[in-house]
Amino acid sequence: MSEAKPHALKPVRFNAFQMNTPSHQSPGLWRHPRSDSAGYAGAGYWVELAQLLEAGGFDAIFLADVLGAYDVYGGNLDAALKHGVQLPLNDPLALVPLIAHATTRLGIGVTAAVTYEHPYTFARRMSTLDHLSGGRVGWNIVTGYLDSAARNLGQERQLGHDARYDLAEEYLDVVYKLWEKSWDEDAVLRDRERGVYTDPSRVHPINHQGQYYTVPGIHLCEPSPQRTPFLYQAGASKRGLEFAARHAEATFVSGPTKGIVQRYVDSARAAVQAAGRDPAALRVYAQALVIVGATEAEARARLREYEEYIDIEASLTLLSGWTGVDFSRYGLDDTVEYIDTEAGRSALASLSVADPSRRWTVREAARFIGLGGRGPVLVGDAAQVADQLVDWLDETGIDGFNLAFALPYEDMQGVVELVVPELKRRGRYRQDKESATLREQLLGAGPRLAPDHPGRQVRIEASPTDTALRSAA
Numbered sequence: 001m002s003e004a005k006p007h008a009l010k011p012v013r014f015n016a017f018q019m020n021t022p023s024h025q026s027p028g029l030w031r032h033p034r035s036d037s038a039g040y041a042g043a044g045y046w047v048e049l050a051q052l053l054e055a056g057g058f059d060a061i062f063l064a065d066v067l068g069a070y071d072v073y074g075g076n077l078d079a080a081l082k083h084g085v086q087l088p089l090n091d092p093l094a095l096v097p098l099i100a101h102a103t104t105r106l107g108i109g110v111t112a113a114v115t116y117e118h119p120y121t122f123a124r125r126m127s128t129l130d131h132l133s134g135g136r137v138g139w140n141i142v143t144g145y146l147d148s149a150a151r152n153l154g155q156e157r158q159l160g161h162d163a164r165y166d167l168a169e170e171y172l173d174v175v176y177k178l179w180e181k182s183w184d185e186d187a188v189l190r191d192r193e194r195g196v197y198t199d200p201s202r203v204h205p206i207n208h209q210g211q212y213y214t215v216p217g218i219h220l221c222e223p224s225p226q227r228t229p230f231l232y233q234a235g236a237s238k239r240g241l242e243f244a245a246r247h248a249e250a251t252f253v254s255g256p257t258k259g260i261v262q263r264y265v266d267s268a269r270a271a272v273q274a275a276g277r278d279p280a281a282l283r284v285y286a287q288a289l290v291i292v293g294a295t296e297a298e299a300r301a302r303l304r305e306y307e308e309y310i311d312i313e314a315s316l317t318l319l320s321g322w323t324g325v326d327f328s329r330y331g332l333d334d335t336v337e338y339i340d341t342e343a344g345r346s347a348l349a350s351l352s353v354a355d356p357s358r359r360w361t362v363r364e365a366a367r368f369i370g371l372g373g374r375g376p377v378l379v380g381d382a383a384q385v386a387d388q389l390v391d392w393l394d395e396t397g398i399d400g401f402n403l404a405f406a407l408p409y410e411d412m413q414g415v416v417e418l419v420v421p422e423l424k425r426r427g428r429y430r431q432d433k434e435s436a437t438l439r440e441q442l443l444g445a446g447p448r449l450a451p452d453h454p455g456r457q458v459r460i461e462a463s464p465t466d467t468a469l470r471s472a473a
Helices: 037-041 043-055 078-083 095-102 119-132 147-151 161-181 238-247 258-274 296-307 312-323 342-354 362-369 382-396 408-425 438-443 464-472
Strands: 014-019 060-064 107-113 137-142 188-191 196-198 230-233 250-253 283-293 377-381 400-404
Touching: 014 043, 014 408, 037 043, 043 060, 043 095, 043 408, 060 137, 078 312, 095 107, 095 119, 107 119, 107 230, 107 438, 119 137, 119 161, 161 238, 230 238, 230 438, 238 258, 250 258, 258 283, 258 382, 283 296, 283 382, 283 408, 296 377, 296 382, 312 362, 377 382, 382 400, 382 408, 400 408
Parallel strands: 014 060, 014 400, 060 107, 107 137, 137 230, 230 250, 250 283, 283 377, 283 400
Antiparallel strands: 188 196
16 A cells, blocks of 8 residues: 555645636636626625535635736727626625625635725725624735736836835735734723723824835724734745745645646745745645536536637637737737747746647637636546545645636536535545634634734834823823
8 A cells, every 4th residue: 555645634625716707717608508697796696606605615705806907919908898808897895795794604805906005095994894704804915917907097007027016015014014013902992981992002003104105194993803814815926926925824826737736836835934934824725627517428518518618819818918918919820939928938838838748829728728717627527526636635735726617606516516525525625614714714723813924023113203202201
């Protein structure tokens, strides 16, 4: 008998990778006759989905977002609008109270870019959502990648790549000061007899003056259950990985092969350790699309059915936005190697690695990402899919999966009703907790940031007025 793998009993964990739009990472599938994605603008759509995910023991519903539109393909918005490529697109943060009210345990991860909202107002919004959800909210920290977003907020173009991360570092410094240091744990007294709601001596202005932000005052909210929301981040560049290593409690990876994903996991955990934090505490989720049926034949038939609705131009519109490369300039039979920008080659490099003997054409790349994005498609009956999930978990070191979809409700329902019971039967599924913050559920410790996290170590400086008052006293 072979020796057991060191993490052979690690449980599989799931997030549902969603977006407040009719089409996310399978951009042609909204045309499928069974797709219910047109209901995305209504409350019932999200309540029904959230309750399904909670019944299935998912860690969280994870809401992607972009603040801009995919206008790189063809140099305009026509293709994005025509094919519904993440348009129309509603605000993900507005869904948090709705989902929180409809569930008791499900985490709610929301994406928000640091480049387009002031940290003072954002800190209040997230604290409010953490209060309303009982500590179940998480923040996916992004720096943005669409120039269209920058233009609509009064900038000619977005900041350069590294400059965006410089701004993000200061942004995090500001929100940490507001969330972690402005209010003492015992600041709120609610003393009816003395008429004192909050002790003024236990609430502190943060006195932040930096390159990008000046925030002298106090946080407007009392401490929420987590203080700082659970932190997600998915930086893949060298600079992004350094940022994630400092701040992220969970991260995401998209790759079509186990080798690609394992290299990312190893790099991420090594970077976390180099940043002085516990690498074992980082949760890593890999993107995947699960197509499951009662039998393998049924699952394969569903895959073929989905493939009929892949929209090549829609996929290339999405890929153009991700990379900044206008794929309308290339023929569908051109190979990836002929694309004449570094951005195009680097963005598609992982596809070539998936099968080094194969020369990918633009058409093949579009078909690949047109069903579930850049992660693997796992197909089969419940036992076959469970085998694949466990193999990915054990061979790459990930902790779970960020599950994309072709059909929003139907694909999640298949996982909940078929795959989850099979994983539970094997003792390979996460254990539910009746009531806990998102951080407690994911990391198994307390509701607050770990002591070695930079958010706990941030300091606020006394203002000149404070210093003078202390000296006079």
